[in-house]
Amino acid sequence: MIMEAPAYDSDQVRDDPRLKELSRRVCLPFLLILICICTSRGSLYAQDFSGIVVHAYVSQGFLYSSTNNYLSMKSSDGSPQWTDAAFNISDSLSDNLRVGIQLHMYQLGEFGGSNVQVDWASGDYRFNDHFGIRAGKVKTVWGLFNDSQDIDAVFLWILLPQGSYSIDHKSFYLAHIGGDVYGAVSLGKRAGTLHYIAYGGQSTIDLNDGYIQTFAELGLQFTNSLGGKTYGADLQWEAPVRGLILGASGNWLAADGTAPAGTFHSPAYLVSSMYGKFSRGKVYLAGEYDRIPINATITIGPTVIPFVQDGRSWFAMGSYQLSKKLQLGSYYSHYVNKVADTTQPVNYSKDFVVSARYDFNAYFYAKVESHFLHGTALGYYADTNPNGLSPDSKMVATKIGFTF
Amino acid sequence: MRTARCLMLLLLVSLGSWSAARAQDVVLVANEGVKITEITNADLRAIFTGTKTRFSDGSHAVPVTLKGGPAHEVFLRNYVGEGPEGFRSQWRKVVFTGQGAMPKAFDSESALIDYVAATPGAVGYVSRTSPQDRVKILAAVK
Numbered sequence: 169m170i171m172e173a174p175a176y177d178s179d180q181v182r183d184d185p186r187l188k189e190l191s192r193r194v195c196l197p198f199l200l201i202l203i204c205i206c207t208s209r210g211s212l213y214a215q216d217f218s219g220i221v222v223h224a225y226v227s228q229g230f231l232y233s234s235t236n237n238y239l240s241m242k243s244s245d246g247s248p249q250w251t252d253a254a255f256n257i258s259d260s261l262s263d264n265l266r267v268g269i270q271l272h273m274y275q276l277g278e279f280g281g282s283n284v285q286v287d288w289a290s291g292d293y294r295f296n297d298h299f300g301i302r303a304g305k306v307k308t309v310w311g312l313f314n315d316s317q318d319i320d321a322v323f324l325w326i327l328l329p330q331g332s333y334s335i336d337h338k339s340f341y342l343a344h345i346g347g348d349v350y351g352a353v354s355l356g357k358r359a360g361t362l363h364y365i366a367y368g369g370q371s372t373i374d375l376n377d378g379y380i381q382t383f384a385e386l387g388l389q390f391t392n393s394l395g396g397k398t399y400g401a402d403l404q405w406e407a408p409v410r411g412l413i414l415g416a417s418g419n420w421l422a423a424d425g426t427a428p429a430g431t432f433h434s435p436a437y438l439v440s441s442m443y444g445k446f447s448r449g450k451v452y453l454a455g456e457y458d459r460i461p462i463n464a465t466i467t468i469g470p471t472v473i474p475f476v477q478d479g480r481s482w483f484a485m486g487s488y489q490l491s492k493k494l495q496l497g498s499y500y501s502h503y504v505n506k507v508a509d510t511t512q513p514v515n516y517s518k519d520f521v522v523s524a525r526y527d528f529n530a531y532f533y534a535k536v537e538s539h540f541l542h543g544t545a546l547g548y549y550a551d552t553n554p555n556g557l558s559p560d561s562k563m564v565a566t567k568i569g570f571t572f
Numbered sequence: 573m574r575t576a577r578c579l580m581l582l583l584l585v586s587l588g589s590w591s592a593a594r595a596q597d598v599v600l601v602a603n604e605g606v607k608i609t610e611i612t613n614a615d616l617r618a619i620f621t622g623t624k625t626r627f628s629d630g631s632h633a634v635p636v637t638l639k640g641g642p643a644h645e646v647f648l649r650n651y652v653g654e655g656p657e658g659f660r661s662q663w664r665k666v667v668f669t670g671q672g673a674m675p676k677a678f679d680s681e682s683a684l685i686d687y688v689a690a691t692p693g694a695v696g697y698v699s700r701t702s703p704q705d706r707v708k709i710l711a712a713v714k
Binding site for chain 2: 223225254260266268270288290292296297302307322323406448489495527
């Protein structure tokens with residue numbers, strides 16, 4: 169169940185001192201508990217209390233951009249408004265049954281904020297390696313990274329390719345309340361293994377998500393979150409060549425919502441993805457192609473505003489573990505909105521990225537990343553860019569993080 | 573001449589590392605109640621990356637690891653195909669997406685042996701020089 173922010177519009181959410189106080193009251197104890205748990209034990213490895221295992225991570229980012237303000241931050245001045253923390257507890261009740269919950273909070277410019285959310289909370293029963301079921305609030309698997317896109321500690325990258333995994337729209341895609349079936353089937357020694365997962369449930373766009381801000385810019389201020397049914401599947405082939413995985417995903421999503429001034433309606437659309445990765449030793453290579461076609465309408469009184477996008481994106485990335493502590497990598501991410509004039513910067517985004525990650529030890533890390541952005545289709549909002557956008561921008565992002 | 577010396581030194585260092593890796597060859601150990609006597613590399617990799625939870629005879633497998641050290645690195649490189657950083661990152665993904673629980677990890681080989689000896693289904697690895705009298709040795713096959 170999602171713990172939603174109170175029903176305020178986005179400006180109120182940002183400015184209301186009561187909410188800021190609530191934010192302090194909720195987030196600070198959350199972080200303090202985390203730090204106490206981390207420091208009160210001799211070992212910082214996963215904390216194990218008689219079978220109950222506790223993990224957590226915290227990260228703090230900083231973003232500086234040469235021109236435009238990115239992701240609702242005042243990044244052209246340099247912005248540290250980028251905090252992420254999660255805390256999970258899980259327990260194996262039997263060989264086949266595991267239960268757990270993860271709480272998550274984040275602040276990304278004007279997004280996220282005071283509300284601590286249930287990231288996932290599920291019971292997982294694995295009958296055997298061919299078939300298991302998982303129910304509750306579960307992460308939605310598609311593409312290479314969708315289910316893990318908010319876990320900074322896992323990646324070399326500070327920002328994943330935004331054409332495929334836009335950080336300001338993640339709440340709708342990240343998880344669903346419902347169930348999964350999953351498993352693996354061996355195809356024999358020479359043919360590898362097939363991993364499958366199929367799911368169905370309900371997805372929600374949080375009130376503090378970028379979609380809500382986009383709707384507000386179009387004149388529709390939501391005071392309740394919106395969402396709809398979702399179902400989909402992911403199929404992965406683990407090739408007999410060690411480290412090689414090829415996969416495809418399909419995720420159908422629908423969304424409906426009612427605001428005081430009007431409605432939003434999106435019939436089910438298919439988010440499709442094809443991907444591959446090769447990981448062996450110090451080398452990691454991956455690529456993905458995604459399509460997100462949205463054909464929705466916003467109705468405000470007698471006015472019907474089409475909300476149509478046909479997002480086509482792909483990326484190619486590679487990294488190398490230079491030493492035990494240092495990892496370097498780069499990726500190129502490409503996005504176009506095919507239903508619009510793709511020669512206009514507002515309809516495309518091309519991002520060349522160079523990243524480095526330094527692990528001080530198994531728990532503390534630091535990252536630095538440069539972005540060379542062309543186009544303004546992704547990550548920009550009118551209220552933080554009142555004087556318009558320059559078609560090109562450069563950015564430097566840094567992060568420090570702690571996890572166990 | 574200077575270049576030749578450097579190349580010779582590099583060769584010696586490489587040979588030294590290779591010898592050290594061979595000396596640190598690992599042994600697969602399992603609880604004595606585990607019925608299988610050999611395990612395929614593919615199964616071993618699947619069990620230690622969390623995609624498989626059972627041995628080939630259908631019994632439950634409980635993978636355990638060392639927290640670090642040469643035996644840990646040799647095991648990961650030879651059987652899992654990942655470095656310690658990649659392995660840790662892979663498990664973090666599993667843990668933080670709610671898809672599984674990280675294997676128990678031990679500071680020392682003796683602690684790992686104690687746990688494997690006492691835990692039904694446990695499977696792990698130690699260096700060849702560690703005492704293995706209370707556990708079963710598994711053969712890895714291709």
